[in-house]
Amino acid sequence: MPVTHADPPIAAEIRPVPLKPGPEWGSFEQFRVAGSGGVETVTVGQVGTLRTKTGVFRVIRDEDFQTLVGLASDVMRMKSGLTTLIRAIEVVREHPTSASALDLLRHIATQYGDEPGAAATFIERVAAAPVPRNDEVIIDPAELQKRVAKR
Numbered sequence: 001m002p003v004t005h006a007d008p009p010i011a012a013e014i015r016p017v018p019l020k021p022g023p024e025w026g027s028f029e030q031f032r033v034a035g036s037g038g039v040e041t042v043t044v045g046q047v048g049t050l051r052t053k054t055g056v057f058r059v060i061r062d063e064d065f066q067t068l069v070g071l072a073s074d075v076m077r078m079k080s081g082l083t084t085l086i087r088a089i090e091v092v093r094e095h096p097t098s099a100s101a102l103d104l105l106r107h108i109a110t111q112y113g114d115e116p117g118a119a120a121t122f123i124e125r126v127a128a129a130p131v132p133r134n135d136e137v138i139i140d141p142a143e144l145q146k147r148v149a150k151r
Contacts, residue, residue, distance in 0.1 A: 017064060019046070020045060020046055020047070021047060022041070022047050022048045022059075023038065023049075025050045027052065028050070028052045042061060044061050045064065047060050081108070081111065088104050091105075092104075
């Protein structure tokens with residue numbers, strides 16, 4: 001019996017971070033004189049800019065920082081998961097009638113899908129896609145469609 005995973009899609013967990021430019025301080029002295037009142041003018045969704053002789057620094061609220069850290073963590077998780085997804089695709093191509101290989105691919109695709117039915121659509125595309133030769137990478141969707149139609 002296949003095991004299914006019920007975690008929500010990753011897109012449902014991410015809140016957009018529409019960061020906009022906020023207050024600017026042209027020197028550390030301006031920043032220091034403004035005190036805590038200056039920092040408090042940086043609201044959620046804004047990025048303050050502090051320019052000093054040694055460099056440019058960005059000031060953001062903790063809520064935005066935590067969101068950015070979460071997004072970076074998701075990117076790293078997806079990056080490592082991509083290797084697993086590629087290997088699962090290779091296994092399905094080598095063993096297209098294997099129910100366990102298809103179940104594994106479906107499970108992995110579900111982890112990265114953001115809509116119901118995304119995993120099934122993804123698996124259909126994998127099954128229909130031409131097998132690249134010599135590590136060929138097809139980027140152009142029209143070329144990919146043309147090659148699938150030839151099959």
